[in-house]
Amino acid sequence: MLLILSQQEKYGQLKLLSSRTKKTSHSIDKIITAIIKKVKILESNLRFKLYNIKIFTEDSCNLEIRKSIPVMAICYNYLLLNTNFSSQHLLRKDTRFGHKVGLWPTLSLYLFIQIIWHLKCEDLLVESLVHIPLDLCVQILETTIKHINELQFPRARRLVFLLIYKVYYKCLWLHLGTLSEQNVMERVHQLITYFDKLLDFLVNPMFVTSRASCIDEKYLQHGILVKNMLHYIRKCMHSKIENFWKNCNLAASFTLTYGNFNENTNYYHMLPVGEVKSIITKLDQKLTNLLINQIKHIEPSEYIVWENTIDDETTTISLQQDIVMECHYFIEFVKQNEFFVANEELFLYLERLVSPRKSKESVLTLQELCRKIADGRLHGMREVIKRYKEWDLSILDFINENIELLRIYDVFVILEYIHYIFAYLHTNAEKYRVYVSVLRILLQLTVKDLHSVVQNYVEYHFDDNPLESLYNEKCFTAFIEGSSFISSCEMTDLVRTQELRTLLIFILLNPKDVLSKFVMYEIDIEFSNDFLFEKNMSLVRSYYTLRSGQCNVLMYILKDMLFVQRIILCTRFIDFMDNVLSYQVIYHAINEITIIE
Numbered sequence: 077m078l079l080i081l082s083q084q085e086k087y088g089q090l091k092l093l094s095s096r097t098k099k100t101s102h103s104i105d106k107i108i109t110a111i112i113k114k115v116k117i118l119e120s121n122l123r124f125k126l127y128n129i130k131i132f133t134e135d136s137c138n139l140e141i142r143k144s145i146p147v148m149a150i151c152y153n154y155l156l157l158n159t160n161f162s163s164q165h166l167l168r169k170d171t172r173f174g175h176k177v178g179l180w181p182t183l184s185l186y187l188f189i190q191i192i193w194h195l196k197c198e199d200l201l202v203e204s205l206v207h208i209p210l211d212l213c214v215q216i217l218e219t220t221i222k223h224i225n226e227l228q229f230p231r232a233r234r235l236v237f238l239l240i241y242k243v244y245y246k247c248l249w250l251h252l253g254t255l256s257e258q259n260v261m262e263r264v265h266q267l268i269t270y271f272d273k274l275l276d277f278l279v280n281p282m283f284v285t286s287r288a289s290c291i292d293e294k295y296l297q298h299g300i301l302v303k304n305m306l307h308y309i310r311k312c313m314h315s316k317i318e319n320f321w322k323n324c325n326l327a328a329s330f331t332l333t334y335g336n337f338n339e340n341t342n343y344y345h346m347l348p349v350g351e352v353k354s355i356i357t358k359l360d361q362k363l364t365n366l367l368i369n370q371i372k373h374i375e376p377s378e379y380i381v382w383e384n385t386i387d388d389e390t391t392t393i394s395l396q397q398d399i400v401m402e403c404h405y406f407i408e409f410v411k412q413n414e415f416f417v418a419n420e421e422l423f424l425y426l427e428r429l430v431s432p433r434k435s436k437e438s439v440l441t442l443q444e445l446c447r448k449i450a451d452g453r454l455h456g457m458r459e460v461i462k463r464y465k466e467w468d469l470s471i472l473d474f475i476n477e478n479i480e481l482l483r484i485y486d487v488f489v490i491l492e493y494i495h496y497i498f499a500y501l502h503t504n505a506e507k508y509r510v511y512v513s514v515l516r517i518l519l520q521l522t523v524k525d526l527h528s529v530v531q532n533y534v535e536y537h538f539d540d541n542p543l544e545s546l547y548n549e550k551c552f553t554a555f556i557e558g559s560s561f562i563s564s565c566e567m568t569d570l571v572r573t574q575e576l577r578t579l580l581i582f583i584l585l586n587p588k589d590v591l592s593k594f595v596m597y598e599i600d601i602e603f604s605n606d607f608l609f610e611k612n613m614s615l616v617r618s619y620y621t622l623r624s625g626q627c628n629v630l631m632y633i634l635k636d637m638l639f640v641q642r643i644i645l646c647t648r649f650i651d652f653m654d655n656v657l658s659y660q661v662i663y664h665a666i667n668e669i670t671i672i673e
Contacts, residue, residue, distance in 0.1 A: 091160035091182040104187065108194045115151070115195060126151055128196040131203060132238055142325065149329035152200040154179070156212070156332070159188040163211045163257045166343070169335030185219040193226060202238045206246050207330035209255035209343070210263040213246065217270040221277070233301075236277050237308045243271045244312040244363075247355050250347040255334055260345040264355070271359060275366050278305075295381040299395045302370055306402040309363045310409055316356075317413060325623050364419055371425045393440065393459060401463070403430040442466055446474045449481070457481040464493040472513035479520050484528060487521065490514055491533045491584075498542035511546055515581070523576050527615055530580045534587045535622045538629065547586035555582070556593070576615065583619065591619055592633050599649045609655045630656065 090107075093100055112127070119126040129148055157167055157176045160183065168177045183191075192201050201220070205213045220239070224232050246254075247267065256263045278301065334340040382396035407426055440448075442460060449456045457478065460471065475482070475490070494514050501507045518526060534541075559575050583590050594616065598608050608617065620630035627635075 089181070090187055091184045093184040094186050104190060107187070108191055111191055112194055118151070126195075126197075129199055131199045145326065146329045148197070148200055149204075152197065152204065153330070153332065155183070155188060155191060156204065156208075159183045159185060161185070161212050161215055163209060163334070166209075166257060166334040166340075167332060169340070170333050171336055173332060174335075185215060186223070189216075189219050189223050193223075198231075198235050199238070202235070202242050203326060204330045205239075205242050207327050208332045209257070209334065210260065210267070211255075211257050212332070214263055214266040214270065217243070217267070221270060221273055224277070233278070233304070236274050237304050240271065240274050241308050241311050241315075243267060243274070244356075244359055245315050247271075247352070247359060248315055249352075250355070251349045251352040253344060253346045255340060255343045256345055257334070257343055260347070264347070268355065268358070272362065275362060279366070279370070292381050295375075295378040296385055296395070298370070298374075298378060299382045299385070299399060302374075303395065303399045303402050305367050305370060306399070306406045309367060310402075310406045312359075312363060313409065313413065328623075364422055368422055368425060371429055374429070397440065400430045442471055446471070449474075449478065454481055457486070461486045461489050464489050465496060467493055467497075469509065469513055472510070472517070476513070476517050476520075479517060484525055487517070487525070487529045488532050490517060491529060495533075495537055495542060498545075504545065507542075507546065511543070518581070518584075519577060523573055523580070523615075526577060526580050530584045531619060531622065533584060534619060538587055538622070538632075541585075541587070543585045544588075547582070547589065549589060552582050552586075552590060552593070555579075556597075579616070583616075587619065587629070588633075591616075591629060592636070595630075595633055595637070595652070598652050598655075 093104065096104060115126050125144060126148060131145060131148075153173050154176055157164075157170075157173060158178070158180050161167070164177060164182070168174045192198055201216065205216065217239070220235075224235060227235065247264075250264065254260070334343045337344070379396060382399060383394050385395045386393070403426055407423070407430070440459075442463060445456050445460050449460070457475075460475070461482075491514070494510060497510060498507055501510065518529070521529070555578060559579075579590075594608055620628065620633075622629045
């Protein structure tokens with residue numbers, strides 16, 4: 077803070093810095109160096125990663141990463157709120173973060189972007205675009221695009237694809253409401269203009285070919301571009317079938333407003349659904365044209381380069397094989413969801429890119445991959461995990477026999493597989509066979525790792541859990557009433573561990589019923605001990621703090637008990653709520669539930 081104040085006194089208002097000059101370059105470097113130093117100290121004290129942050133990776137659903145996002149967002153918002161946006165004065169009215177405006181000298185947008193570049197936290201910038209007012213969004217995009225060439229090529233290309241995806245996502249939900257001080261349609265048109273610039277950026281010869289030192293390098297970069305286009309355009313399409321509230325935790329961390337609803341009503345706009353559909357149709361066409369233009373003139377010699385290059389991202393297969401797989405996934409997704417069905421030209425080129433002959437020659441089967449892993453190519457397990465939609469029981473058996481090769485993220489994927497495959501299984505016998513195979517894998521995990529993957533699954537699928545069909549309420553009741561959780565019997569550590577594993581599996585099968593029953597046991601007058609608030613039950617309590625829609629799981633359960641089941645509360649409910657607040661299962665007083673004594 078003192079350093080920034082001194083630099084402002086020396087060089088004038090920092091909000092006016094729009095580029096580097098001989099006069100200002102040294103000052104900018106000093107400010108950035110000081111901020112990075114402070115961030116690294118803070119990172120060490122908080123034990124949260126605040127430098128070189130990646131939230132859009134395979135591990136992005138990792139519970140530890142997601143737990144740290146609110147802390148990252150607070151630090152990011154601190155910078156954002158003290159940046160010279162045209163509507164910065166309105167951000168002061170934000171009910172949660174407005175008090176941070178003006179805590180230090182206002183930075184220019186250029187300086188803000190430079191700090192983001194040097195902290196390597198552009199992922200936070202990308203995610204924030206979805207949740208901030210439209211005014212800020214377009215101003216950030218304008219400056220980001222202007223200075224994106226300063227990044228190294230792979231990093232810049234990744235950022236462009238992420239921005240395309242998130243701008244598309246923001247446009248997709250404009251009918252649900254957005255904030256804008258300026259004319260909202262002018263801002264929307266600016267947003268679309270920057271979307272176009274990002275698309276142009278990908279194929280700009282200055283951006284691509286200038287970095288290719290030879291023809292093989294040019295072909296290689298084109299192959300990576302095609303692969304990423306297939307991947308990110310499919311992500312754009314997939315966002316059409318996502319639940320908007322799926323990312324409510326991210327919204328809670330990044331959302332900025334112009335005050336409460338009564339204050340920002342003049343800035344709140346909801347675009348007509350028809351207008352949004354028209355916008356998305358145009359964006360779809362732009363993406364289609366971009367993809368067609370990149371795949372229709374692929375030269376035969378490019379395939380040779382791709383086939384002889386190991387993909388840096390998968391490390392187990394060639395770039396050609398990865399392109400073919402992305403193409404297969406793209407075609408299947410589009411066919412299943414009826415997107416782009418009218419564009420026969422696109423499908424013609426896609427099918428040519430993955431003709432049956434090329435497909436058979438280029439893509440290893442899962443069985444072939446498993447044989448290579450058994451022969452010592454252990455990194456092939458990552459490719460097996462990536463292709464979970466192709467698994468059968470034999471692959472699950474192979475994974476079970478090689479569980480030491482799994483990362484915690486891989487186990488997340490195994491649970492996603494069971495969620496995916498249950499939609500295609502028609503009998504309980506089929507579902508049970510798959511479940512047993514997955515269960516054998518889960519029971520080899522430590523309690524800590526099992527808890528992590530179950531909690532991750534519950535957070536994502538609390539409201540759409542197909543495993544409920546395998547849950548047996550009587551079995552759970554018998555287990556819990558005979559366990560040490562609600563009885564005072566002594567248990568060895570081994571038995572306690574087995575009980576925790578069993579409990580976690582029950583939570584996996586039906587978190588709504590299991591967690592509701594625990595609350596019922598707590599408030600039931602027949603039970604005198606507060607077992608849920610014992611020290612060794614912190615693992616279970618953590619499930620109640622997960623989000624379910626716009627409230628946490630505990631609030632969901634309490635609302636269901638009071639307003640749906642109409643349960644009459646006894647005096648123990650008051651004690652229960654005291655414990656809930658004491659243990660910070662809920663962090664504030666509850667206004668939505670009226671307790672009648």
